[in-house]
Amino acid sequence: INFTASHNPAQYHGLKYSSADAGPALPEVTKDIEARVAKIIAKNGPFPAPAAAAPYAQHASAEKVNLRENYLKRLEELVHFDTLRKAKSKFVVDTLHGCGAGYLDRSLIDHGVTVQAMRTDRDCLFDGTGPDVSQENLAPLRTAVVDSGATAGLATDGDADRFGIVDRDGTWIQPNLILALVYDYLVETRKWKMPAARSVATTQMIDAVAKSHGQTVFQTPVGFKYIGQLIREDKIALGGEESAGLTIRGHIPEKDGILACLLVAEMIAARGASIGEQILGMFQKLGREFWPVRENLHLTDEQKANAVKRVAVDASTLLGRKVVSIDRTDGAKFVFEDGSWMLLRLSGTEPLLRLYVEAESAGASAELTRDASAWVLKN
Known part of the structure; x- marks a missing residue:
């Protein structure tokens, strides 16, 4: 059981149940847990019984373990650190006062990569801004990258399952685009001729990359548990969501921001090009551009x-x-004749309506976002 508000503000703090393989539980499991809790509350009230009075207390046992070294060792098996070391790159690591500190920075430093680490001290209020790897929250990382002349900025959110990337010129990179680039890179370097998976709200640039490799894409509802199941079944090379969640074949069936940042760093080192340059190169390879946008509508x-x-x-x-x-996999997604699309769905974690759009240019995406927002607000 994880005690976390994830990437949300403190008032969203709650319990997150993970299964034995470290993946998120499927809906039928969480519904069963909720039903059991409801029965306990109905019988005993909402307050826990004293430990000595609990019927299971005398039989309960727990093992205390520290999986840190096991995890760091697994990263060595998944990431080509030799590629990173040879490139002699420099990265700024921003752990946003969260639990990624001592993992992402250490993994790089221990393998001879130059790192400038920031916001590694624990602050459960996250500078008062929140633990999300948003463009706004990563403004200090942007400044550090530009001022230090670093190759890129790598960030993890409060519980380190989401990633944030800042390019060498200070540009915050859309997570959607990172997913497409990393999938392409893994197919090329790991020789994984396998499909990818994405949520219905995630860029279809992944589909275009998959097609260029003769592969397909699994589309899932929003929620990493659905992607995790495909990882368990070894059906995909990479699974990702537009909200900056990613995992890969052979890893846990859960998003991992630390691994995502390391793969991005490796990709930059191997290709010898900035993220911005790689995005433009991919647009040229695919024959079109992808400009995803997400708006949160407070209604x-x-x-x-x-x-x-x-x-x-x-x-x-x-x-x-x-x-x-x-x-209607999750919400309602309308695909238009020119390949652009819009999706409207109620958030599962916050009291708002999410609007997602994607088109072939920044201007077209902005226009579609304006039109869709006005349509939603229209009486």
């Missing part, structure tokens, strides 16, 4: 209810655009 309950009703209609045109397909 009244009435507005959310109206939006849900409106997207329930199978429209042939929407926002003045022809709809070629509608996907």
Whole structure:
């Protein structure tokens, strides 16, 4: 059981149950746990019984373990540190006062990579900004990268399962694009001729990369537990979500921000090009660009209810655009004739409606975002 608010503010603190293989539990497991808790509360009330009075107390046993060295050793098996060492790159590591400190920075330093570490001290309030690896929260990392002339900035969120990347010129890189690049890199370097997996809200640039390698993509609902199951079954080379979660074949069926940052660092070292240069090169290779956007719409309950009703209609045109397909894997995703798309879904962790869009240019994505937002807010 993990006590965490994940990447959210402190008021979202709660319990997260992980299964024996370190992966997130599937819905049927968590529903079973919730049902058991409800029965206990109904019988004994919401307050726990004294330890001595608990029927299981005398039989309970626990083993205290420190998996740090096992984990660091596993990273050595997954990451080509020799490639990193030979490149003589310098990275700024920002652990955002979270539990990634002493892992990401140490992994690099122990393998001869020059590292400038920041925000490694514990602060459960995260400088008062929050533990998310957002562009706003990583502003100090951006400054450090530019001022030090580093190759890139690597960040992990509060519980180190999400990654944040800042390019050498200070540009914060969209996690969507990182997923596509790392998948391409793994297929090339590990020779994993296997599909990828992404959530319905994640960039279809991954699909284009997969197609270029003669592979396919598994699309899942939002929630890493669905991707984790595909890792358990060894069906994919990489699985990722637009919210900066990633894992790979042979690793735990859960997102890992430390591993993600190390793979990005290795990719930069191996290809000898900045992330920005690699993105442009990939756009040229695929014959089109991908500009994903996510907006969080804070709506009244009435507005959310109206939006849900409106997207329930199978429209042939929407926002003045022809709809070629509608996907209801999670929320409602409308794919338009030009390949752009929009998805509306209620957040599973916060009281808001999420809007995702993707188009072939920054301008087209911005226009689609404006049109979709106005459509949602329209009475």
